[in-house]
Structure formats: structure tokens, C-alpha cells
Amino acid sequence: MPERQSAPGRARDRLLRAASDLFYADGIAATGIDTITERAGVAKQSLYNNFPSKAALVSAYIDARHDEWLALYEVRQQASDDPVAGVIAVFDAYIDHASTAYEYGFRGCGLLNAAAELSAGDPGRAAVRRHKAQVESLLCAHLNDIYPEQPERAARIGKHLAFLLEGAIARGGLDGNANCLHAAKAIATDLLEQS
Amino acid sequence: MPERQSAPGRARDRLLRAASDLFYADGIAATGIDTITERAGVAKQSLYNNFPSKAALVSAYIDARHDEWLALYEVRQQASDDPVAGVIAVFDAYIDHASTAYEYGFRGCGLLNAAAELSAGDPGRAAVRRHKAQVESLLCAHLNDIYPEQPERAARIGKHLAFLLEGAIARGGLDGNANCLHAAKAIATDLLEQS
DNA sequence: CGAAATAGGTAGGTCAGTCTACCTAGTCCT
DNA sequence: AGGACTAGGTAGACTGACCTACCTATTTCG
Known part of the structure; x- marks a missing residue:
């Protein structure tokens, strides 16, 4: 069972990596919250659990x-x-x-x-x-x-x-x-x- | 009566100047159509009469x-x-x-x-x-x-x-x-x- | 249990672009 | 000369899409 989905901090890392990729490639304003969470494979609320805002x-x-x-x-x-x-x-x-x-x-x-x-x-x-x-x-x-x-x-x-x-x-x-x-x-x- | 308001091309110049100022100062995505027309002192439709799109x-x-x-x-x-x-x-x-x-x-x-x-x-x-x-x-x-x-x-x-x-x-x-x-x-x- | 994740929806706002309706100043035509 | 037409302008409502942020209810797992 190598895939732990709810290890603490894991969602944060995935979000930051996904956001980094998208911000760099497409720009900040052009990248929406939903796009980030989707790419990170993470629920929208997990973003707001780990970061207070965009x-x-x-x-x-x-x-x-x-x-x-x-x-x-x-x-x-x-x-x-x-x-x-x-x-x-x-x-x-x-x-x-x-x-x-x-x-x-x-x-x-x-x-x-x-x-x-x-x-x-x-x-x-x-x-x-x-x-x-x-x-x-x-x-x-x-x-x-x-x-x-x-x-x-x-x-x-x-x-x-x-x-x-x-x-x-x-x-x-x-x-x-x-x-x-x-x-x-x-x-x-x-x-x-x-x- | 020195102010002709409806000379052709006048609105276009005002729009381009306003847009240039705003795009440069605030960025493109951060600058909305309404902000541009307001600063240019021009109706919104005038923008779309002179430019097909943003x-x-x-x-x-x-x-x-x-x-x-x-x-x-x-x-x-x-x-x-x-x-x-x-x-x-x-x-x-x-x-x-x-x-x-x-x-x-x-x-x-x-x-x-x-x-x-x-x-x-x-x-x-x-x-x-x-x-x-x-x-x-x-x-x-x-x-x-x-x-x-x-x-x-x-x-x-x-x-x-x-x-x-x-x-x-x-x-x-x-x-x-x-x-x-x-x-x-x-x-x-x-x-x-x-x- | 409880912390952290999930799916999914909602509220409130903004944005680009369209549409209607009206105005004004020149131009053309008889 | 004078009426009709036209080009380009104004004001403002409206649509559909999208965005951030919050909320609810449920589930997973140490």
C-alpha cells in the first residue's frame, strides 16, 4: 500500500509543486485555484487548509x-x-x-x-x-x-x-x-x- | 465650440493611450475593459468599434x-x-x-x-x-x-x-x-x- | 478519537463582450 | 437650401463564464 493519500504535509507539497509549475508556465493571474488543485490531485479545501489565500x-x-x-x-x-x-x-x-x-x-x-x-x-x-x-x-x-x-x-x-x-x-x-x-x-x- | 467629441479616430487615440498607461503600470490581466474606457473618458462600445477585442x-x-x-x-x-x-x-x-x-x-x-x-x-x-x-x-x-x-x-x-x-x-x-x-x-x- | 483529507456546492464578485437606444455632426442628393 | 442618410459617438443594462473563498458533509487513517 505505497500510496498514502492523507499524510500530513503531503497535500501541501503537492499543491506547492503544482502551483509552481503552473505559475511559471502560464503566469499567476492566468492560473486559477481549481486548476491548481486538480493538477495536484487534491481537494480544494486542502488548499485553504494549508495556505490562507492564493x-x-x-x-x-x-x-x-x-x-x-x-x-x-x-x-x-x-x-x-x-x-x-x-x-x-x-x-x-x-x-x-x-x-x-x-x-x-x-x-x-x-x-x-x-x-x-x-x-x-x-x-x-x-x-x-x-x-x-x-x-x-x-x-x-x-x-x-x-x-x-x-x-x-x-x-x-x-x-x-x-x-x-x-x-x-x-x-x-x-x-x-x-x-x-x-x-x-x-x-x-x-x-x-x-x- | 473647440471640443469636437465625435471626430473619427479621436476615441481610438484616447483608448490606446489610456490602455498603454494602465497596461504598463498595472499589468495586462489586472487591467479591465471598464477601467480603460473610464480613464479614456470614452464609452465601452467605442472600444469595440475601434478594436475587435482586448x-x-x-x-x-x-x-x-x-x-x-x-x-x-x-x-x-x-x-x-x-x-x-x-x-x-x-x-x-x-x-x-x-x-x-x-x-x-x-x-x-x-x-x-x-x-x-x-x-x-x-x-x-x-x-x-x-x-x-x-x-x-x-x-x-x-x-x-x-x-x-x-x-x-x-x-x-x-x-x-x-x-x-x-x-x-x-x-x-x-x-x-x-x-x-x-x-x-x-x-x-x-x-x-x-x- | 481526532486530525486531515475528500467531493462538491455556494456566495459574491469581476470580466469580456454584446445589445439596445439615443445623440450629434458632417455629407450627399434633390 | 434643406431633408435624409451615415459614421462614430454616449450611456448603461445584460449575459455567460470564471474566480476566490467559504461551507457542509463524509471518509480515511494513525
């Missing part, structure tokens, strides 16, 4: 997506303590994350797409901003190791690489594939080598 | 936003025939475009935000992709003038600058201001000078 589910989606990326980054990063490799690990983490979404096609950064749908004051937007700030600060930390005597240069290149990466993700999302991400990784590699 | 209005919004950008670029570009200035004109056009939206706060690239809300097969997404391709090809054209003997180098730097610009716009939209755009312009200027 907005809370959206918020959990944003946090989960950030955590996913961070886990992928740490796997990539811990393989080496070369700071150049650390910078590249940031790019690889996004490439890895993109490939997990390949089933329904790459749509760019789920967090950025979510932010585009949220109103100006929504706390979700702040969470997305926090994610982007953390990525940039990871880049800067590695660059400070590469240029230990030039903190402002490190900060400048950190911003440069953050914009490069962000743009590649956005463009890749338009195209529906991760080619741009690989191109950006190559550009970043060159940039670090030549300087 | 989707057509969205499509017109995307085209209009691209045309706006192109007009701003041409003003910036025609001031000089220095190819480096031509590259910078692309950045300046986005800075100019951002300042037109300052009334309600900068929200990044309206076309990219729209694409995030459109489903995979929507023709609007193709229009956005066309806009991005045109921007990159303008960059590459200037770079081909800068490096006339190195077309592949020009193409590579063109992609680099396109990603840089795209990322800066996206990040600026999260922050709600155009600071990132100015930073990216400075980075691009450096990049062209040092090489």
Missing part, C-alpha cells in the same frame, strides 16, 4: 523558487574554491535551474515574471528584489577574492555580470530556450580572463 | 511602445554619425523612454512585462522578440562600423551589450527607477573605450 501560495512559490536556485548554486559552488569558478557557478546555477523547467519550455526568471504581475506595493516584489540582491552580492564576494585590493572594481564588475546574467535570462525566456545563458556564460568567462 | 488592444499597445522607443532612438542617433555615439544612443533611448513613464514609476521594459503575461503561442510574444532582435541588430550595425574587419567580434560585443542593457532595464523595473540604466550606460562606455 496570495500566500504565490508568496510560497517565490520563496521556493529562490531556495531551489540557491541549492543549485551551492552544489556548483562547493566543487571548488577558485573564485573565478565561483562566479561561473552563479551562471551554471541558472542554467541548471532552466533545465528543470524544460518540460514545458524555458520562460526566463520565474521571479521576475512574477514581479511583473504583482502590484507596486506587493511584498512579493520585495522578495524578488532580495533574491536579485543576493545573487549580485554572491558575485561581488567572489570578485572581491579575485581583486582583493580593488573593492570598487569588484563591485563594478559584479554589477556588470549581474546585468549580463539578468539580460540573458530574460532574452532566453523570450526565445524559449537557454542558449542565451550559455552565450552569457562564455562572455563572462572571457571578461574574467582578459582582465 | 487582445487586439494589447497587440496595438506592444506595437505602439516599440514605435515610441524607435522614435526616441532616432532622435538620439541622428545627432551624430560616430558609431560609438550610436551605441550609446541605444542606451539613451531607453533612458528617455523610462523618463516618460516616471509619472507612475519605472516598471522596466513594458514589452518584456507583457510577454511574461502572454501564453506561449501568442503573436504578441513574437512582436516582442522582433523588437529585441531589432535593438540587438542596431547595436551590431554600429559595432560593425567600429570593428569593420572583425564581424564576429562585433556580433559578440553586440550580444554582450544587448544582455547588459536588458538586464539593467529589468533590474531597474524592480527598483522602480532608472539608476541601473545609467550604471549600464557607464559600463558600456568603459567597455567600448578599453577595447
Whole structure:
């Protein structure tokens, strides 16, 4: 009897996974409660037992997506303590994350797409901003190791690489594939080598 | 009697302008027909006399936003025939475009935000992709003038600058201001000078 | 038992799009 | 010149679909 249907927390996981897939693929506003519960194979009330509202589910989606990326980054990063490799690990983490979404096609950064749908004051937007700030600060930390005597240069290149990466993700999302991400990784590699 | 209320095309212009403001500030799905007609000061039926559907209005919004950008670029570009200035004109056009939206706060690239809300097969997404391709090809054209003997180098730097610009716009939209755009312009200027 | 799940329905609201009925300013035709 | 016609506008009701959120009643399982 491997299928337990009513283990506690199981419905929550299924809901969050289904919602993540649908929010990413179709957008937040275009995804209704019934679609989520149906895909999760869960009763509608189970959603409201585990999340106070759809907005809370959206918020959990944003946090989960950030955590996913961070886990992928740490796997990539811990393989080496070369700071150049650390910078590249940031790019690889996004490439890895993109490939997990390949089933329904790459749509760019789920967090950025979510932010585009949220109103100006929504706390979700702040969470997305926090994610982007953390990525940039990871880049800067590695660059400070590469240029230990030039903190402002490190900060400048950190911003440069953050914009490069962000743009590649956005463009890749338009195209529906991760080619741009690989191109950006190559550009970043060159940039670090030549300087 | 200076106010003609029923001049042909007048309602269409007012609708497109109102819809553009609202789509950009609040998103497409979050903006209803009634909100648009109310802001335009126009009857609902006038919308359906001028546009077959909301989707057509969205499509017109995307085209209009691209045309706006192109007009701003041409003003910036025609001031000089220095190819480096031509590259910078692309950045300046986005800075100019951002300042037109300052009334309600900068929200990044309206076309990219729209694409995030459109489903995979929507023709609007193709229009956005066309806009991005045109921007990159303008960059590459200037770079081909800068490096006339190195077309592949020009193409590579063109992609680099396109990603840089795209990322800066996206990040600026999260922050709600155009600071990132100015930073990216400075980075691009450096990049062209040092090489 | 009791916590957590299930199926399914309901309330209240919003949205896109249609419809009716009326108004106004030009244009055409005799 | 003047009446009829037309194009494009206004106001507002209305339909059918869908959405979030809540509710009821029942069942599963540790």
C-alpha cells in the first residue's frame, strides 16, 4: 500500500509543486485555484487548509523558487574554491535551474515574471528584489577574492555580470530556450580572463 | 465650440493611450475593459468599434511602445554619425523612454512585462522578440562600423551589450527607477573605450 | 478519537463582450 | 437650401463564464 493519500504535509507539497509549475508556465493571474488543485490531485479545501489565500501560495512559490536556485548554486559552488569558478557557478546555477523547467519550455526568471504581475506595493516584489540582491552580492564576494585590493572594481564588475546574467535570462525566456545563458556564460568567462 | 467629441479616430487615440498607461503600470490581466474606457473618458462600445477585442488592444499597445522607443532612438542617433555615439544612443533611448513613464514609476521594459503575461503561442510574444532582435541588430550595425574587419567580434560585443542593457532595464523595473540604466550606460562606455 | 483529507456546492464578485437606444455632426442628393 | 442618410459617438443594462473563498458533509487513517 505505497500510496498514502492523507499524510500530513503531503497535500501541501503537492499543491506547492503544482502551483509552481503552473505559475511559471502560464503566469499567476492566468492560473486559477481549481486548476491548481486538480493538477495536484487534491481537494480544494486542502488548499485553504494549508495556505490562507492564493496570495500566500504565490508568496510560497517565490520563496521556493529562490531556495531551489540557491541549492543549485551551492552544489556548483562547493566543487571548488577558485573564485573565478565561483562566479561561473552563479551562471551554471541558472542554467541548471532552466533545465528543470524544460518540460514545458524555458520562460526566463520565474521571479521576475512574477514581479511583473504583482502590484507596486506587493511584498512579493520585495522578495524578488532580495533574491536579485543576493545573487549580485554572491558575485561581488567572489570578485572581491579575485581583486582583493580593488573593492570598487569588484563591485563594478559584479554589477556588470549581474546585468549580463539578468539580460540573458530574460532574452532566453523570450526565445524559449537557454542558449542565451550559455552565450552569457562564455562572455563572462572571457571578461574574467582578459582582465 | 473647440471640443469636437465625435471626430473619427479621436476615441481610438484616447483608448490606446489610456490602455498603454494602465497596461504598463498595472499589468495586462489586472487591467479591465471598464477601467480603460473610464480613464479614456470614452464609452465601452467605442472600444469595440475601434478594436475587435482586448487582445487586439494589447497587440496595438506592444506595437505602439516599440514605435515610441524607435522614435526616441532616432532622435538620439541622428545627432551624430560616430558609431560609438550610436551605441550609446541605444542606451539613451531607453533612458528617455523610462523618463516618460516616471509619472507612475519605472516598471522596466513594458514589452518584456507583457510577454511574461502572454501564453506561449501568442503573436504578441513574437512582436516582442522582433523588437529585441531589432535593438540587438542596431547595436551590431554600429559595432560593425567600429570593428569593420572583425564581424564576429562585433556580433559578440553586440550580444554582450544587448544582455547588459536588458538586464539593467529589468533590474531597474524592480527598483522602480532608472539608476541601473545609467550604471549600464557607464559600463558600456568603459567597455567600448578599453577595447 | 481526532486530525486531515475528500467531493462538491455556494456566495459574491469581476470580466469580456454584446445589445439596445439615443445623440450629434458632417455629407450627399434633390 | 434643406431633408435624409451615415459614421462614430454616449450611456448603461445584460449575459455567460470564471474566480476566490467559504461551507457542509463524509471518509480515511494513525
